[in-house]
Amino acid sequence: MALPFKKRVMIVEDDQEIRNSFSLIVNSSQKFTVVNAVGSCEDAISLLNRDKPEIVLMDIELPGMNGIQGTKIIKDKSPHTDIIMVTVYEDSELVFEALKAGASGYITKSANYMELLSALEEIVKGGAPMSSRIARMVIDNFHVNPNSPLTKRETEILQLISEGKTYTQISEELFISKETAKTHIKNIYSKLQVNSKSEAIAKANLEKLI
Amino acid sequence: MALPFKKRVMIVEDDQEIRNSFSLIVNSSQKFTVVNAVGSCEDAISLLNRDKPEIVLMDIELPGMNGIQGTKIIKDKSPHTDIIMVTVYEDSELVFEALKAGASGYITKSANYMELLSALEEIVKGGAPMSSRIARMVIDNFHVNPNSPLTKRETEILQLISEGKTYTQISEELFISKETAKTHIKNIYSKLQVNSKSEAIAKANLEKLI
DNA sequence: AAATTATCCCGTATTAAGGGGTATTACGTA
DNA sequence: TACGTAATACCCCTTAATACGGGATAATTT
Numbered sequence: 001m002a003l004p005f006k007k008r009v010m011i012v013e014d015d016q017e018i019r020n021s022f023s024l025i026v027n028s029s030q031k032f033t034v035v036n037a038v039g040s041c042e043d044a045i046s047l048l049n050r051d052k053p054e055i056v057l058m059d060i061e062l063p064g065m066n067g068i069q070g071t072k073i074i075k076d077k078s079p080h081t082d083i084i085m086v087t088v089y090e091d092s093e094l095v096f097e098a099l100k101a102g103a104s105g106y107i108t109k110s111a112n113y114m115e116l117l118s119a120l121e122e123i124v125k126g127g128a129p130m131s132s133r134i135a136r137m138v139i140d141n142f143h144v145n146p147n148s149p150l151t152k153r154e155t156e157i158l159q160l161i162s163e164g165k166t167y168t169q170i171s172e173e174l175f176i177s178k179e180t181a182k183t184h185i186k187n188i189y190s191k192l193q194v195n196s197k198s199e200a201i202a203k204a205n206l207e208k209l210i
Numbered sequence: 211m212a213l214p215f216k217k218r219v220m221i222v223e224d225d226q227e228i229r230n231s232f233s234l235i236v237n238s239s240q241k242f243t244v245v246n247a248v249g250s251c252e253d254a255i256s257l258l259n260r261d262k263p264e265i266v267l268m269d270i271e272l273p274g275m276n277g278i279q280g281t282k283i284i285k286d287k288s289p290h291t292d293i294i295m296v297t298v299y300e301d302s303e304l305v306f307e308a309l310k311a312g313a314s315g316y317i318t319k320s321a322n323y324m325e326l327l328s329a330l331e332e333i334v335k336g337g338a339p340m341s342s343r344i345a346r347m348v349i350d351n352f353h354v355n356p357n358s359p360l361t362k363r364e365t366e367i368l369q370l371i372s373e374g375k376t377y378t379q380i381s382e383e384l385f386i387s388k389e390t391a392k393t394h395i396k397n398i399y400s401k402l403q404v405n406s407k408s409e410a411i412a413k414a415n416l417e418k419l420i
Numbered sequence: 421a422a423a424t425t426a427t428c429c430c431g432t433a434t435t436a437a438g439g440g441g442t443a444t445t446a447c448g449t450a
Numbered sequence: 451t452a453c454g455t456a457a458t459a460c461c462c463c464t465t466a467a468t469a470c471g472g473g474a475t476a477a478t479t480t
Contacts, residue, residue, distance in 0.1 A: 076356040099352035128345035132337030138348060139338040142309035146286040151426060164409030167467075180428050186468085187426095195468065196436085198407045199374030361456060377437070390458050396439080397456095405438065406466085 006030070007124060010053035011037040012044045012070065013086070014062050018109065022057060022086075025116050032120055039063070041070025048078050055123055058103070060087040060094060068094070068101045075102035082123045086111070090133055096141070105129040145208040149191045157184045159210050162201045216240070217334060220263035221247040222254045222280065223296070224272050228319065232267060232296075235323050242330055249273070251280025258288050265333055268313070270297040270304060278304070278311045285312035292333045296321065300343055306351070315339040355418045359401045367394045369420050372411045 009032050013019040016039070023034045035051040038044050042064055044056065056074060060067035071083050084105035085098045095106055105128055107119050119129035130138065148155060160170045171181040189195050192203045204210045219242050223229040226249070233244045245261040248254050252274055254266065266284060270277035281293050294315035295308045305316055315338055317329050329339035340348065358365060370380045381391040399405050402413045414420045 072356065075353075079356075096352065099349060100354045102353050102356070104346070104349055122342060125342055126346055127342030128349040130345065130349075132332060132335055135338040135340065135345070136314070136336055138352075139309060139314055139340075142306065142348075143312050144310045146282065146289070146312065153427070161408060162412060164404065164406060164412035166406065176427090177429065179430060182467090183428070186470095189468085194374065196374060196376065197467080198371060198411060201408060201411055202372060202374035363457065386457085387459055389460055392437085393459075394457080395437090399438080407437080 006033040007120070008033060008035045008052060008054045009120065010035055010044060010047070010051060010056045012039075012041060012056060012062070012067065013037070013059040014039045015059075022116065025113050026057075026120070028113075029117055029120070031124070032117075041065040041067065041073070044070060045073055045077065048074065048081075052078075053081055055120060056081055056083045057086050058083050060085060060089060060098065068097050071098060071101040071103055084119055084123060084129065086116075090131070090137075092137055095134055095137060099138070106134045107131055143208060144210065148207075148209045150188060150209060154184055154188050154191070155210065157181065158188055158200060158204055161185070161188075161197050162204060162210055216243040217330070218243060218245045218262060218264045219267065219330065220245055220254060220257070220261055220265070221267045222249075222251060222272070222277065223247070223267070223269040224249045225269075232326065235326050236267075236330070238323075239327055239330070241334070242327075251275040251277065251283070254280060255283055255287065258284065258291075262288075263291055265330060266291055266293045267296050268293050270295060270299060270308065278307050281308060281311040281313055294329055294333060294339065296326075300341070300347075302347055305344055305347060309348070316344045317341055353418060354420065358417075358419045360398060360419060364394055364398050364401070365420065367391065368398055368410060368414055371395070371398075371407050372414060372420055 009026050011019055011022050011026070011034060013022065019037045019039070023037045026032045026034050035053055036047055038047065040062055058067045058071060062070070067085065067087070074081060074083060082104045083102060084107060085103045086107055086109055088109050090108065098106060105119055105123055107115065107129060108131055111119065122129040150158060156174070157170060160173060165173065167178050167181050167185070171178045174181070188200060192200055194200045194203055219236050221229055221232050221236070221244060223232065229247045229249070233247045236242045236244050245263055246257055248257065250272055268277045268281060272280070277295065277297070284291060284293060292314045293312060294317060295313045296317055296319055298319050300318065308316060315329055315333055317325060317339055318341055321329065332339040360368060366384070367380060370383060375383065377388050377391050377395070381388040384391070398410060402410055404410045404413055
C-alpha cells in the first residue's frame, strides 16, 4: 500500500558519504522521506521551520555545534520532533548526555540498512530504538546497589533526606525523636564519608544507594 | 547446530496456565531450558542454589512476596542471574521500581512466542529487552526539561548544589564571592519555591531541571 | 552465651545555611 | 534610548545543621 504521508526525516551528518548513504536508505522506504540532509546543527536549526522534520537523525561529532547541543536546541524549538543519535561512540557519558538533551533513540553508525529503518519505525510507533549495549547501559543505570553499607533504617532516612526533608520532618515521619534522626544521619555521614545532606545525596546517587 | 549448553531459565508465575505455556515456549527453543517453574518468589529463592538459573522470568503480582521484592533478593543472592519482568502492568512507578530492584528487561504478558524468545536472546547477547512503551518511558525519564525557569548561571549553581558543594566551594569554583553565590541560591529557592539545598535538589530531579 | 550490629536518646559549641534588604554593572532588545 | 533581565556584591539577623562529647537497649549472628 502506498502511504499518502511519508514521515519527514532530516539528516545531520558532516561526512558526505555517510549522509548520502543514509539518505538513500531512508528514501528507499515507502514510509519515510528525507526532507533535508545537512552537515551542521546550525543549518539544521535554521531549516527547522521550513522543512518541519518529524524525525532527525543526528550525528554527535560535528563541526561547530555538537550534536548534543544541537539536540537541546531542536527539542526546544520543535518539541515534537523525535531525535535519533547516530554515532560511533557508545561511551556512557555521551549516551546519557544525549538522552538528557532530548534524544529518543541511540544507534551506532555501523547500523545497516535494516537496523536504520527499523529504528525509524520504532520511533514512529512510540518506542525508543537503542542498540543492545545502550539499552543495557540505560537499564543498568537504574539498578540500586544491593551491597549498600547502610542499614535499612539508614537507607530509609537517606531517602527522606533526598526528598528534601529536614531533621524535624524526618523524625516526625518516622515517629522517632529528632535526636535519633540526628544519630542516624551522623552514622550515614560517617559511612559515606560526607558531612552534609547534599553531599550525602550526591554520593547516594553516584553509588546508587537509593 | 545443537548447542551443548542451553541457558537455564526459571519461571516465577502464580497462574499455572501461563506458567505452563511459558515453559512450553522456552523449552521449544534449542537455546534455552526451563530448570524450574514455580508459583512464588519464596520458592524461587529457596531453589536458587540448586537450580542455578541464568535467567529468571518474573511475574510482579504474586501471592506472598511480590516480584519486585523477589527481584532484589535474587539479585542479591545471585548477582549474575538476569531477571526479566513479565507482567500485565506498564504503570511507570512499577516499571521503575522493578528496574531499580535489578531487572534487566521488562515485557508484557501479552508477549507472544516470538517476543518471549527474542527477549531471552536479547538478554543473552547483553541487551535489555523492553516493550516499545517501556523503552520510551525509560528514555523519557532522562530528558531534561528545556523550559526551566532558571537562568544559565542558576542552573550551573543548582548543578553544583546537587554535587554536594557548599556555598564557599561554589563561590570558589565559579570565581564569584560567597555573597553572590548566596544571592543566586536565594533566587533559585524563590523560583522553585523551596528553602533548602536538599529540597532544591529534590525539586530539580522531579522537574528534570538538571 | 557472647559478640556484633542496629537502633535509640541527650547536651553543648560551632559553623553553615536561610530570610530580609539594597545596589551596581552590563547586555540585549523593544 | 529606555527597559527588563541577568549577574554581581554587600549588610544584618535568625535558624538549621554539623561536630563532638556521652550512653543505652533490642535484635541477630556466631
